[in-house]
Amino acid sequence: MSQRFSQELLETNRETWEQAINHRFVTELFEGSVDDEVMAGYLDQDYRFFEAFLQLLGAAITTADRLEARLRYASFAGEMANSEDTYFQRAFEALGVSDELRAATPDTPSAAGFCDLMREAAASQNYSAVVAVLMVTECLYRDWAAKAPQNRPESFIYHEWITLHDNADFLDFATFLEQEADRSGAQDAQTAHDYFRRAVELELAFFNDTYTYPLNGIHA
Numbered sequence: 383m384s385q386r387f388s389q390e391l392l393e394t395n396r397e398t399w400e401q402a403i404n405h406r407f408v409t410e411l412f413e414g415s416v417d418d419e420v421m422a423g424y425l426d427q428d429y430r431f432f433e434a435f436l437q438l439l440g441a442a443i444t445t446a447d448r449l450e451a452r453l454r455y456a457s458f459a460g461e462m463a464n465s466e467d468t469y470f471q472r473a474f475e476a477l478g479v480s481d482e483l484r485a486a487t488p489d490t491p492s493a494a495g496f497c498d499l500m501r502e503a504a505a506s507q508n509y510s511a512v513v514a515v516l517m518v519t520e521c522l523y524r525d526w527a528a529k530a531p532q533n534r535p536e537s538f539i540y541h542e543w544i545t546l547h548d549n550a551d552f553l554d555f556a557t558f559l560e561q562e563a564d565r566s567g568a569q570d571a572q573t574a575h576d577y578f579r580r581a582v583e584l585e586l587a588f589f590n591d592t593y594t595y596p597l598n599g600i601h602a
């Protein structure tokens with residue numbers, strides 16, 4: 383029996399994937415012990431990721447080949463525009479991350495690389511490329527969040543970031559992306575493999591950069 387294409391992508395990148403989902407940042411997130419400047423830096427960079435991610439979702443709405451898929455992407459984009467954006471704003475406020483500080487802070491190499499990759503996938507107007515990147519960003523976050531203990535840190539900064547990635551809607555969306563990868567990726571397997579590998583490597587680099595570039599100067 384042949385393997386599902388989504389699982390082939392995953393197996394090809396298993397080692398990097400496992401390093402990312404078991405990263406020190408994830409362990410500290412579960413404990414609520416991430417240094418404030420590290421957490422602030424992560425969220426600052428992830429808000430840049432978030433903007434490019436929305437552009438990629440827009441490309442998914444455009445390039446999908448059927449209404450049902452467009453509706454899934456549109457609905458998920460709406461969810462992001464509400465609950466996730468609100469989380470970022472509240473977390474910046476709580477950690478003392480001002481607009482000025484964010485404007486004065488450069489992109490980390492991995493954030494810049496990730497935003498470039500998402501914009502490249504969007505600009506390609508190739509659904510296989512778009513789905514490959516989306517499957518990485520959502521399924522890799524699903525996989526670390528699935529390891530979260532029942533007892534969550536008290537601070538909303540930690541527990542809401544976990545909940546945003548382990549709720550029923552998010553799990554459904556991740557499963558849907560695997561099905562889309564099975565359906566569409568095999569049509570352009572080489573492109574899907576290329577984008578998928580680059581995205582997994584960037585996920586690991588993004589966690590690593592979080593410790594290399596803490597956001598100094600917050601007044602939390």
Ligand SMILES: Cc1ncc(CO)c(N)n1
Nearest residue numbers: 428431519520523585588
């Ligand atoms: C870097 C990164 N990857 C994936 C997600 C989940 O969308 C995120 N918020 N940030």
